[in-house]
Amino acid sequence: MSITFYFAPMSTASTVHWSLEELEIPYEGVQVNLKDEADKKAKLGPVNPNMAVPVLDHDGTVIFESAAIQIYLGETFGVDKGLYPKPGPKRGEALKWLVWTNVSLSAAVGRWLGNTQGEESMRNEAAGAQARKDIARLHAMVEANLSDRDYMLGENVSLVDFHLVSHFHWMSYCGIDLSDFPNVAAWVERCSARPANQKLMAA
Ligand SMILES: N[C@@H](CCC(=O)N[C@@H](CS)C(=O)NCC(=O)O)C(=O)O
Incomplete structure (x- = not known):
């Protein structure tokens, strides 16, 4: 079995880097200077026509788009390791949040950044303000989901x-704070303290 992971x-x-570490599967990392x-x-041309990271090559099957890679890793390795639900209602919840992260949350942050920074x-003040409102509304969804549980899918990470x-780390770097969202802030801290994330942060 061979996994090559293209990252920056x-x-x-x-x-995806975090998930690979948590899954404890061997992989070769290829760092790309964006x-x-x-x-x-040289590095992305042969594997991703979209010329972006992340890309995962698993025994010749090449996957791009971070949400697709997470789903693939979850289905292929995560169920046995207790880090991804088996097919059924919980799997549906996992898919819902993974896709939502990229299609709704990340897209809103992209709109906000593009229109303000x-x-x-290309900037547009009104569009930036609307995007910031959308981000707050989307944060409130995560806050509500975490009101009765430690992790997004329940009691198991x-x-x-x-x-x-990982997206919240990025948003924090972009200056989006969590002071209005205590459940989210506690969960980010809980997850960030995990050894796999600490290892990546120290690298
Ligand atoms: N929707 C894609 C976004 C991929 C993406 O845009 N990656 C950025 C880095 S965050 C990239 O590689 N951009 C190419 C560049 O900066 O040249 C995903 O989630 O994988």
């Missing part, structure tokens, strides 16, 4: 937590 530090790839077009072309000529908390 402090990027969407961090979500600021170097030649490096990107992006290239000056899962790849969903690593994926979503």
Whole structure:
């Protein structure tokens, strides 16, 4: 079995990096310098026409898009390790939150960044303010989900937590604070303290 993982530090790839460490499966990491077009072309060109990290190559099956990779890792390795639900209602919940993270939450943060901190000529104050409101509403969804549980799917930690908390790390880096969301703040802290994340943060 061989897994090659294409990543860049402090990027969407961090979500998958965390899961690989938690799953304790051997992989070869290929670091891509996103600021170097030649490096990107050489490393990502053959595996991702979208020219972005993360990419996972598992025995020749190449997958891009972080949510798709998490789902693949979960189904392939996570069920046996207790980090992803078996098929059934909990699996449905896992899919819901993984897709929501990318399609709703990450997209709103992208809109907010583009309209407030992006290239000056592309900024739009009203669109930025709307995106920030959307982010708060989406945070409230996570806050409510965590009101009766320690982790997104219940009492057991899962790849969903690593994926979503990694996005919260990114949002914190972008200046989005959690003072109005105590359940989220406690959960981010709980998950971040895990040895796999601590190892990656120290690397
Ligand atoms: N929706 C994609 C986003 C992938 C993405 O945009 N990755 C960024 C890093 S966060 C990237 O590699 N961008 C290419 C570049 O900066 O040249 C995913 O979740 O995997």
